[in-house]
Amino acid sequence: xxxxxxxxxxxxxxxxxxxxxxxxxxxxxxxxxxxxxxxxxxxxxxxxxxxxxxxxxxxxxxxxxxxxxxxxxxxxxxxxxxxxxxxxxxxxxxxxxxxxxxxxxxxxxxxxxxxxxxxxxxxxxxxxxxxxxxxxxxxxxxxxxxxxxxxxxxxxxxxxxxxxxxxxxxxxxxxxxxxxxxxxxxxxxxxxxxxxxxxxxxxxxxxxxxxxxxxxxxxxxxxxxxxxxxxxxxxxxxxxxxxxxxxxxxxxxxxxxxxxxxxxxxxxxxxxxxxxxxxxxxxxxxxxxxxxxxxxxxxxxxxxxxxxxxxxxxxxxxxxxxxxxxxxxxxxxxxxxxxxxxxxxxxxxxxxxxxxxxx
Numbered sequence: 112x113x114x115x116x117x118x119x120x121x122x123x124x125x126x127x128x129x130x131x132x133x134x135x136x137x138x139x140x141x142x143x144x145x146x147x148x149x150x151x152x153x154x155x156x157x158x159x160x161x162x163x164x165x166x167x168x169x170x171x172x173x174x175x176x177x178x179x180x181x182x183x184x185x186x187x188x189x190x191x192x193x194x195x196x197x198x199x200x201x202x203x204x205x206x207x208x209x210x211x212x213x214x215x216x217x218x219x220x221x222x223x224x225x226x227x228x229x230x231x232x233x234x235x236x237x238x239x240x241x242x243x244x245x246x247x248x249x250x251x252x253x254x255x256x257x258x259x260x261x262x263x264x265x266x267x268x269x270x271x272x273x274x275x276x277x278x279x280x281x282x283x284x285x286x287x288x289x290x291x292x293x294x295x296x297x298x299x300x301x302x303x304x305x306x307x308x309x310x311x312x313x314x315x316x317x318x319x320x321x322x323x324x325x326x327x328x329x330x331x332x333x334x335x336x337x338x339x340x341x342x343x344x345x346x347x348x349x350x351x352x353x354x355x356x357x358x359x360x361x362x363x364x365x366x367x368x369x370x371x372x373x374x375x376x377x378x379x380x381x382x383x384x385x386x387x388x389x390x391x392x393x394x395x396x397x398x399x400x401x402x403x404x405x406x407x408x409x410x411x412x413x414x415x416x417x418x419x420x421x422x423x424x425x426x427x428x429x430x431x432x433x434x435x436x437x438x439x440x441x442x443x444x445x446x447x448x449x450x451x452x453x454x455x456x457x458x459x460x461x462x463x464x465x466x467x468x469x470x
Contacts, residue, residue, distance in 0.1 A: 120445040122409045123169040130211060131161035138207035145197060156194075157204070163187065164208050168224060170405040170435075177227040178439050179405045184231040186305070188238040193307040202232045241306050245298035252283065252291035260296045263317045264309065275324055285328050286369070289362045290454055293321050297358060321358055329365055342371040344466055347389050348399040349377035351410040359433065359455075360401035366455035367399075367462070383414040391423045396466040399458055400448075402433040412446040419447065428465040430458055 135158045139146050149157065167183035184201070191201050209228045213221050246256045255278045262271035275288060300317045303309040309317075348364040350357050357379030364376035375393045377386065390398050398418065402411050411431060418424045429448045436442050436451045443451035449465055452458035 119174070120408070120412050120442075120447075121173055122412065123172045125165055125169050127162055127165045130165055130208070130215060131158060133215070134161045134164075134204070134208040134211045137211055138204055141207060142203060145200070145203075153196075160187075160191075160204055161208060164205065166406050168208075168227060170408055171227050172220075172223060173409070174439065174442060174445055175223070176439055177230045179435060180227050180231050181234055182438055183405065184234060185238050188235055189240070189242060189305050192240055193305070202235055205232050242302055245295045245302060250291050250295060252278070252287060253295075255283075255288075256292045256295045256299075259292060260299060260317070263296070263300075263320050264303075264313060266316065268320045268323070271320060272324060272327070275328075279328070279331075285332065286366060286456065288328065289325070289365070290456065293325070293358070293362070294454070297321060318358060322361065325358070325361055325365065329368075332365075332369065340371040341373070342463075343373075344371075344396045344462075345373045345375065345393050346397050346399060346462065347375045347377065347386070347393055347395040348401075349381045349386055349389075350379040350401050351386070351407055351414055352380060352382050353410065354402055354404070354407045355379045356403040357401070359403070360399060363399050363401070363432070363452075363455040363458050366459050370459045370463070372459075372462075383410065383417050386414060387417050387421060387424060390418065390427055391421075395424075395427055397428045397430060397462045399430045399432070399452075399462075402431070402435060405435045408435055408442070408446065415447045428462065430461055430465075432458065 138157070138161075146154070146157075163183070167180050171177050171180035184205075188201055192198075205228050209225060212224050212228075216224060246253050246260065250256065255274060259271045259274050262268075262274060275292070278288060278292070279285065297318065300309060300314050304311065304314045346364065346367045348360050348367070350360055361376060361378075364374045368374045373393075375389060375395070377389055381389075386398070386400075389395070400411055400414060402408060415429055415431075418427055418429060428450075430450045430452050431443050431446070431448045432452045432454075437453060439445075440451075450461045452461050
């Protein structure tokens with residue numbers, strides 16, 4: 112869908128370090144017995160937990176929508192249960208933070224934060240110990256995805272690649288491999304890390320291997336000469352500063368290339384100024400930006416504003432994607448983008464509508 116409302120995103124910057132320290136001190140005072148049983152490492156982690164609470168709270172405040180914070184609470188509860196902390200740890204840390212914010216924030220501002228925090232606490236009763244798997248029978252390629260994941264978890268990259276090669280040789284389109292194999296494999300890997308079934312090293316191995324597979328498939332596509340139609344349109348695709356999860360946007364760039372677009376993929380962790388320059392230098396028709404974490408929304412918002420403000424890039428069409436935008440359906444409107452795409456295929460279809468060919 113195209114933009115039809117005035118952007119409503121208003122960045123909120125709470126003093127995270129100070130508020131987290133105050134909330135942690137307040138928690139210590141109220142839960143001395145719990146804290147006394149914490150190791151030095153657990154005490155450090157508890158302070159970091161308060162910082163995460165604040166980071167995600169301020170993003171919900173910025174859009175006047177509790178969805179981002181509530182989703183974070185669901186995610187955090189699973190993580191914290193895997194750390195074998197007391198069942199009331201998360202609600203009690205949220206309550207401590209709320210008490211501090213009541214004293215530190217203006218009354219009208221605290222009224223909204225209070226409402227969001229209480230909604231977060233309320234959902235804790237519904238959080239399962241383990242989220243459901245992302246590889247299900249509803250996926251027509253679930254067997255390929257499961258086999259590929261099992262091989263990668265076993266650190267057998269070439270076996271996983273053989274599984275992919277055989278699927279492609281049997282007639283499975285590359286686009287389906289991306290969306291029905293790689294995407295659920297990566298999501299399931301994240302879930303397994305969340306419940307401590309996989310280590311960070313294993314998660315990184317799966318991600319790195321997936322990028323290798325994407326590069327191999329991309330090279331096969333180019334060498335096969337199957338891309339015969341050129342649209343004469345240019346895409347710049349990447350992720351903003353500090354956003355390191357760039358596999359999804361790489362898939363998006365490949366889908367555009369398969370559709371005949373000239374693509375300029377610049378990967379993750381790209382400063383706004385560098386992305387702005389890339390859009391100018393390439394005379395891009397569309398820029399695709401991905402963000403997987405709520406804490407990066409403000410940077411995407413800054414990039415959108417920068418693109419709009421520069422006469423050289425003011426007319427470029429901006430498509431955003433990533434988990435926060437899926438979670439909050441109108442978030443793309445709030446930050447001033449032209450559209451949101453739920454996956455690579457949608458991104459191509461939307462771009463062709465927003466930037467039609469000149470016949």
